[in-house]
Amino acid sequence: MAKKRAPIPVNPMANQFGSGIAMEKLLVEKLNPKEKEEAGRAHREDGHSFFLLEKGKVTIEIDFEKIHIKPASLIYLHPNQVHRITTFENVAVCVWSINNEYLHPEYLEILEELTPARPILLKKETVSLLSDAVALGMRFMERQEDKLFHASIKDSCNALVALSISQFLDQNQSSLKGGRFETVTKSFRTLLERNYIQDKRPAAYAKKLNISIPYLNECVRHTTGFSVSHHIQQRVILEAKRLLVHSDQAIKEIATTLGYDDYPYFSRLFTKVTGKTPMAFRNKNLD
Incomplete structure (x- = not known):
């Protein structure tokens, strides 16, 4: 009997805090067996997701293409893309994700055009800027009692997306006002x-x-x-x-x-x- 294939699972990363937005830093030496099994299972993300690899070794398969990611690289994943992680060792990574509801419409339009996007290597100062911005966003996410809590994390994550898009456009030699x-x-x-x-x-x-x-x-x-x-x-x-x-x-x-x-x-x-x-x-x- 043929093995039954379940529907492609969706990782609720952008909604893990109930906000449609996520910003975090991960330090992982090695995945345990359960984490490795989950990461190696093909899935989609529920938002537009960015991963800044500061240290470590990562191999990811995106829509059947295997990609080796080097430090310090930035990779973008569109919610439609199916992917799985095959190598994840001694990793320091910054992550931010935002769903369509909270993503700036102009950014959404550009990201649709960029997809599929290859990982890009960043300059040291750009890595530092993005890492600091994630850290600031994480501090905003701790302030849930603030009256403008959601507005602050929405703006913080959109700023990260804008910085990221700028890097992709610059390295792809694209322009917002092309010919x-x-x-x-x-x-x-x-x-x-x-x-x-x-x-x-x-x-x-x-x-x-x-x-x-x-x-x-x-x-x-x-x-x-x-x-x-x-x-x-x-x-x-x-x-x-x-x-x-x-x-x-x-x-x-x-x-x-x-x-x-x-x-x-x-x-x-x-x-x-x-x-x-x-x-x-x-x-x-x-x-």
Whole structure:
């Protein structure tokens, strides 16, 4: 009998204090067996989460990609991303997390554009600034009797998010006021996240953006190095991978869920993009 796969658990990190916001510092030499089992189980976070690794050794798998994180690195995880920790030794890490309700709308828009984000190495002075800001935020979180308690921790965490976003934008050589190509690409990626199941042709996105297909392709390829079709395929295949590993749906059901009534076509596409059949991918990644 096949092993039953439970739904992907959500770690309530942002809501651990009942506020939708978390700021803390962790010092961990080694995870005990129970903690190691929990960390190694694939899960999502309930908020937009940032981890500043000041010391130690961490390996994390994010949406089936293994990433080795070095000190002093900053990593950002979007609530949609499925991840698990495979190595966590002699670690000193600052953590802050905030859910959509309390995150500044402008920051949310930028984070959606940044996802997926690679870990970035920070300068010593930036690490010190972020670490001090987390420490201050933790002190605010102790003052629950203050009349503006929630406002103070909300502002503190949003300030940390703003500092973090600035680092990602700087190292990615991005700009909040990008040129026309960047603006079109950003709009396309937003539409893609909302419509990838029903709209799988570049023409659908070009129509929504009121531009021609060649111009849309020119903008996206100039900004990202890849075509519109590539981005559509990659987004669909990522969701297929998640469902194959973390759900009990039959492969034909997954194809239908993702908008493919033609199962053989879906299977060929998945194999072409990943180099494995859907069944082979599922079997390889079962715990």
